[in-house]
Amino acid sequence: MQYILNTxxxxxxxxxxxxxxxxxxxxxELGADGVEVRYEYFTDRATEATAIRVKAANLGLTINLSVPDEVFVQGQVNQKLDEYFNFAKQLGVTKIKFNLGDFTQYTGDLAHDLLIPAGLTVNIENDQTVISGHSAPILEFLAAAQGAQVPVGYVYDIGNWAVMGEDATETARLLAPYVDYIHLKNMQGAENAVTTDLNVGKLDWHQVLDILPKDIDIAIEFPITETQHIAQQLALVKAYKGDF
Structure with missing residues (x-):
């Protein structure tokens, strides 16, 4: 398993x-194994992709890519997926993550329509929308993909379940067979504001990690301003996993 910092x-x-x-x-410098870069943060994709690929290779870091777009748009496979896959190749990405989108309206052949490039791990994540932020459509899609032998995994985002009003531990149990990657954060209050410390908030991330597969990558994903505090949060996770 690896410890990743989402940008x-x-x-x-x-x-x-x-x-x-x-x-x-x-x-x-912080001792992470990799970085999850965000597609929306690029300003000069071609130049930055090359620089990231080269630097990651020199530093021995894994690069993952988060794309704020959907696999299914109005019941059809998103025509921009190939563009994202090509960009992932330029970056030297290991994993690429999307939101599910409108799978409930899809009636096609997944094995024919959703072609995953060799060497790239494609995951979907629970977001904060009605169409792809609840467990039911995510489970339906992952089961369908598995049945069609389409290699798509799942990113478990603990915080988004709070926003959508679903129980984080129950969804962890339901989705554990498909989980390939974990996004950690914590939330507080009725407004589900993201906290700046994993140990502050209403979500029991320790319990979630106990439920989910033990050997999969974990990303810290919430804004942190101080380098020392990033180190502390990374140390919390490593210590709980027995890597300190």
Whole structure:
């Protein structure tokens, strides 16, 4: 398993014009195994992709890609998927993540319509929308993909379940057979605001990790302003997993 830093951690620096390329140095110095870059944070995709691929190789870091788009749009496979897959190849990505989208209206042949490039792990994540933020359509899609032998996994995002009003531990039990990757954060209050510390909030991330597969990658995914605090959060997760 690997410990990953999602670049949402560095959102303040992104808003100040800093490239995601720089965050690879932070991840390396902090002892993370990789970085999950966000598609929406790129300003010069071609140049930055090359720089990230080269730097990641030099530092021995894994690169994953988060794309804020859907696999299914109005019941059809998203025609932009190939564009995203090609960009993932430029980056040297290991995993790419999408939202599910409108699978409930899809009536096609998954094995024919959803072609996954060799060497790339494709995952879907529970988001905060009605069509793809609840467990039922996600389970339906993952079972259908498995039945069609389409290799798609699932990113378990603990925080989004709170927003959607579903129990995080129950959904962990339901979705555990499909989980390939975990996004950790915590939430508080009726408004489900993201906290700045995993141990502050209403979600029991320890219990969730106990339920989910033990050897899969974990990403920390919430804004953190201080480098020392990122190190502390990473240490919390590593310690619970017995890697400290």
């Amino acid at each position: 949402w951690i560095f959102v303040d620096r992104v808003l100040n014009g800093e490239s995601q390329v720089a965050f690879l140095d932070d991840a390396n």
